[in-house]
Amino acid sequence: MRGLTEVDERTQALVGVVFAQSGADTQTEILSGLEAEGRARIASEEDAPRPFFQQFRGLVLSGYYSSEIGLREELLYQPIPGRFDGCVDVSEVTRSVSDGN
Amino acid sequence: MPRQEHYDAIVVGSGITGGWAAKELTERGLRTLVLEAGRSIDPENDYVMTTQPWELPFRGRRDRIKQERERPIQRECYACDEWSEKFFVRDDENPYTTEDGKPFLWIRSRQVGGRSIVWGRQVYRLSDLDFEANARDGFGVDWPIRYADIEPWYDHVERFIGVSGQAEGLAQLPDSKFLPPMSLNCAEQHVRESLMSHFSGERVLTIGRCAILTANHGGRRACHYCGTCERGCTTHSYFSSLAATLPAAAVTGRMTLRPHSVVHSVIYDPTSGRASGVRVIDAETQETLEFHGRVVFLCASALESTRILLHSATERWPDGLANSSGQLGHNLMDHTMGGGAQGNISGMDDKWVYGRRPNGIYLPRFRNVSEQHPDFLRGYAYQGGGSRIGWARGNDMPGFGADFKHALRAPGPWQFRFYGFGECLPRESNQVTLDPDRVDAWGIPVLNIHCEWSDNEKAALNDMSIQAAEMLEAAGASEVNTFIEDNPPGLTIHEMGTARMGRDPATSVLNGWNQSWDVPNLFVTDGACMTSSANQNPSLTYMALTARAVDYAVKQIADGEL
Numbered sequence: 001m002r003g004l005t006e007v008d009e010r011t012q013a014l015v016g017v018v019f020a021q022s023g024a025d026t027q028t029e030i031l032s033g034l035e036a037e038g039r040a041r042i043a044s045e046e047d048a049p050r051p052f053f054q055q056f057r058g059l060v061l062s063g064y065y066s067s068e069i070g071l072r073e074e075l076l077y078q079p080i081p082g083r084f085d086g087c088v089d090v091s092e093v094t095r096s097v098s099d100g101n
Numbered sequence: 102m103p104r105q106e107h108y109d110a111i112v113v114g115s116g117i118t119g120g121w122a123a124k125e126l127t128e129r130g131l132r133t134l135v136l137e138a139g140r141s142i143d144p145e146n147d148y149v150m151t152t153q154p155w156e157l158p159f160r161g162r163r164d165r166i167k168q169e170r171e172r173p174i175q176r177e178c179y180a181c182d183e184w185s186e187k188f189f190v191r192d193d194e195n196p197y198t199t200e201d202g203k204p205f206l207w208i209r210s211r212q213v214g215g216r217s218i219v220w221g222r223q224v225y226r227l228s229d230l231d232f233e234a235n236a237r238d239g240f241g242v243d244w245p246i247r248y249a250d251i252e253p254w255y256d257h258v259e260r261f262i263g264v265s266g267q268a269e270g271l272a273q274l275p276d277s278k279f280l281p282p283m284s285l286n287c288a289e290q291h292v293r294e295s296l297m298s299h300f301s302g303e304r305v306l307t308i309g310r311c312a313i314l315t316a317n318h319g320g321r322r323a324c325h326y327c328g329t330c331e332r333g334c335t336t337h338s339y340f341s342s343l344a345a346t347l348p349a350a351a352v353t354g355r356m357t358l359r360p361h362s363v364v365h366s367v368i369y370d371p372t373s374g375r376a377s378g379v380r381v382i383d384a385e386t387q388e389t390l391e392f393h394g395r396v397v398f399l400c401a402s403a404l405e406s407t408r409i410l411l412h413s414a415t416e417r418w419p420d421g422l423a424n425s426s427g428q429l430g431h432n433l434m435d436h437t438m439g440g441g442a443q444g445n446i447s448g449m450d451d452k453w454v455y456g457r458r459p460n461g462i463y464l465p466r467f468r469n470v471s472e473q474h475p476d477f478l479r480g481y482a483y484q485g486g487g488s489r490i491g492w493a494r495g496n497d498m499p500g501f502g503a504d505f506k507h508a509l510r511a512p513g514p515w516q517f518r519f520y521g522f523g524e525c526l527p528r529e530s531n532q533v534t535l536d537p538d539r540v541d542a543w544g545i546p547v548l549n550i551h552c553e554w555s556d557n558e559k560a561a562l563n564d565m566s567i568q569a570a571e572m573l574e575a576a577g578a579s580e581v582n583t584f585i586e587d588n589p590p591g592l593t594i595h596e597m598g599t600a601r602m603g604r605d606p607a608t609s610v611l612n613g614w615n616q617s618w619d620v621p622n623l624f625v626t627d628g629a630c631m632t633s634s635a636n637q638n639p640s641l642t643y644m645a646l647t648a649r650a651v652d653y654a655v656k657q658i659a660d661g662e663l
Contacts, residue, residue: 031501039499058496065492066154066161074510075492079151081326081456086286088455090512 003052007034108134108357110654111379111394113364113409116215117640118627118647119400120342121258123350123358125651126398131658132355134392135347136362136381138401139190139211142218142343148333149184157183177592178208180219180331188212188219188333194542198549205550206591207404213360214343215402216594217640219331222311222339222459223484224264225637226255226275230470234524235633238478241432241527242603244632245613248275254645254652261349262340262644263318265460266310274465274482274637281315282308283460287452288487288515295576296464304467304572309460309484312340312641321345328457339459361385363543366413367397367422367623376422376623382543396622396654396663400647403628404433404533407599408548410625411535423617429610431532432598433550434525434634437481437558439586440565443518444578446487453489453512461486464519464572466636468564477560481523481636483569489515517578521565522593524636526557531590533599552590595639597628615650622663626650 007030011019015026022030031053038051050058064070071077109131112122119135126133154161163183168176175181175189190209199205210216229248235241252275259278267282285293285308293306313330314323324338337344350356361384368391370377378393399406407430413422421429466480489512495505536549566583573581590596603609606618615630617623626647628639635642657663 028502035499035501054496057501061492061495062162063160068153068155071153071155074506078456079153079327084283084324084326084454084456084458086284086289086454086458087452090451090453 003056006052010034105378105391105393106134108132108392108394110134110396110398111136111392112398112400113379113406114138114215114399114401114627115213115347115358116210116342116400116402116627117217117220118643119215119398120217120346120350121644121647122398122400122626122651123342123356124346125648126655127350127353127355129651129655130355131395131655133350133357134394135350135356135358136364136379136392137211137213137215137358137360138363138384139213139215139360141213141360142188142333144333144335144337144343147187148335150327150329150332150335152184152332159183174206175208177206178594181208182331184329184332185219188331195547196539196541197547198536198539200551203551203553204589204591205552206589207548207550207596208591208594209402209405213347213358214341217341218333218343220341220640221594221638222313222330223463223638224259224262224277224310224312224641225463225482226277227251227635227637227642228273228275230273230466231633231635231637234479234635235527240478241633242601242605242608245602245604245609250613251642251645251649254649255641257648258641258644261319262312262345263314263321264310264312264641265308265315267307269305269307269465271305271465273470277310277641279310280318283311283313283315283458284308285462286454286458286487287449288446288517289462291446291449292487292517292572292576296572299575300467300572303470304464306462306464309463311460313459314338319345324459326456326458328459330459362390363545364401364409365389365543365545367399367409367620368393369413369415369422369620371415371417374620376620382545384543387543395658396624398647398651398654399623399625399629400627403597403599403631404548404550406625406627406629407533408535408545410600411533411548412546418619423610423619423623425606425619426608426610428529428601428608430534430599431529432527432601433531433533433552433590433596434527434598434631435552435590436525436593436595436634436636437523437554437562437588438521438593439584439588440481440521440523440562440569441483441485441519442566442569442573442581442583443485443516444570444573444581446515446517446576446578449515468561468568474564476564477557478526479524479557479561479636481521481561481565483519483521483565485518485520487515487517489513517573517576519565519569519572521562521569522636522638523558523561523565525590525634526555527598527601527633528555531598550591554590595628595634597631597634597639600625600629601632602630603632614653615646616653621657622654624650624654
């Protein structure tokens with residue numbers, strides 16, 4: 001939660017409104033900064049706790065790709081493929097197949 | 102006096118070996134009681150194959166607080182997830198003890214079908230390289246059987262369960278009676294061909310041999326490749342006792358299956374020198390019951406069967422029933438796992454797979470097959486395979502927003518992973534005893550488990566990692582990374598030994614027919630009987646030994662010997 005508060009604080013310091021009310025360019029700038037800081041921390045500190053940006057993005061990824069929209073609409077939804085073929089053209093499976101989880 | 106019932110045969114356990122004992126006994130005309138400690142499983146309601154992640158409260162990421170409370174040990178198994186944790190015991194009801202700093206992870210199921218509902222389904226024959234191993238290097242005692250003794254029983258079991266795989270004609274890994282193999286993917290085919298030429302045919306990468314149907318078989322349907330077998334298969338496409346052997350036993354009309362029956366001990370009759378039956382605690386009512394039978398088959402899993410024998414001590418055998426040899430509880434083994442390497446395979450980015458294959462590759466043992474390695478005895482084999490990681494690679498990729506999301510629609514690079522499984526030497530010091538101070542939820546003393554890897558296992562684990570990297574490099578892989586995991590014994594869930602077979606009653610618990618040397622109508626046919634561990638996944642051997650032991654027992658009964 002502290003990470004989220006910090007996102008708003010940074011945005012307010014920059015443009016005077018909270019993150020959700022700021023424009024796309026501001027949001028991109030804030031997130032780019034957070035990501036770069038996180039990456040630098042991962043690179044410099046061994047066994048550092050996962051920085052806020054990377055941790056939060058991981059939750060967004062697993063949340064989205066385990067949702068009905070993420071699985072059914074964004075990915076190729078194949079609950080019962082019915083067969084296995086070990087070598088097909090990527091064009092036949094245009095989108096990342098869910099790994100079942 | 103407790104209520105008593107009489108049967109021709111009693112089978113303790115309804116998992117992979119109990120199911121086989123039940124089928125073979127009933128088909129030979131014996132009225133058979135199958136006792137299962139856990140509940141009944143109804144595939145219609147209990148299997149969660151079609152449950153989607155968004156239908157679960159934690160989206161499949163598990164309720165960690167609940168697992169910490171109820172299954173702090175079981176959760177270490179990959180299959181004990183938010184879908185399938187109900188197929189594993191609650192650790193708070195089923196405790197055991199270990200010494201500080203010497204963990205053993207005992208992964209267990211108590212339910213009709215046992216662990217066969219969540220097993221890994223990999224099936225491999227042992228060969229004479231394995232059956233002669235103890236005699237050759239002097240660790241453990243000699244197996245009382247050789248490959249020729251078990252070969253027809255492997256055939257018998259495989260024809261019934263359905264095994265998909267590719268015949269390779271290797272002496273150290275005899276071929277099974279195969280259904281059509283699942284296909285290798287493009288990366289695996291490439292690595293197979295590279296290794297064939299680079300290692301002159303000594304390292305053969307083949308598709309995993311698994312008890313999953315690739316064609317309709319015995320009334321069960323071919324696999325539909327949903328990829329999550331451990332959630333329970335409603336088409337019964339992988340073998341489990343619940344899907345195949347128990348129904349076959351039920352059809353005979355001679356099986357009585359009793360769930361919620363926790364076996365307390367085997368009842369020994371000193372007058373006849375035989376086991377007269379078993380004492381049971383009803384798990385729901387806590388009532389004590391007795392069941393009597395002409396033969397008793399312990400198929401409760403290696404450590405549970407041994408625990409029952411340890412808890413059935415008599416005046417004649419104060420250290421556990423049928424324990425004249427003093428070997429009961431000793432020579433506990435598991436397989437090591439987790440030496441290996443992974444790397445990227447380039448040049449086939451336009452190819453992918455269709456469907457989720459519930460199986461990987463197998464690279465059979467090549468160490469100590471023709472010449473002796475200087476650092477370790479016995480051998481190891483690899484599982485693993487090739488894959489292209491999907492959205493999960495977003496965790497390690499720079500970026501966010503629309504471009505990031507669109508990039509994750511395409512698969513990542515082809516990765517290939519070799520993950521080794523190694524043989525464990527039988528050693529007397531690895532052992533289980535009854536803990537005098539602790540009982541389970543039914544008042545039965547729990548096991549104290551003492552098990553450690555020896556230097557031999559560690560040396561082989563190290564070699565797995567080196568050889569895996571060498572093979573990936575031979576296949577032209579890039580970014581090759583080696584690993585050596587520090588997995589405690591037990592986690593491979595191939596625990597075995599503790600009531601070993603042998604040629605001499607002075608040094609073994611069971612003879613070459615899985616029959617107690619001391620109590621002739623008592624048989625132990627689960628993993629407890631194993632004299633050495635080999636490096637292959639063991640369930641197929643347990644099943645074959647069970648069918649063979651039943652055949653012997655029934656002939657002994659017919660001959661008036663039992």
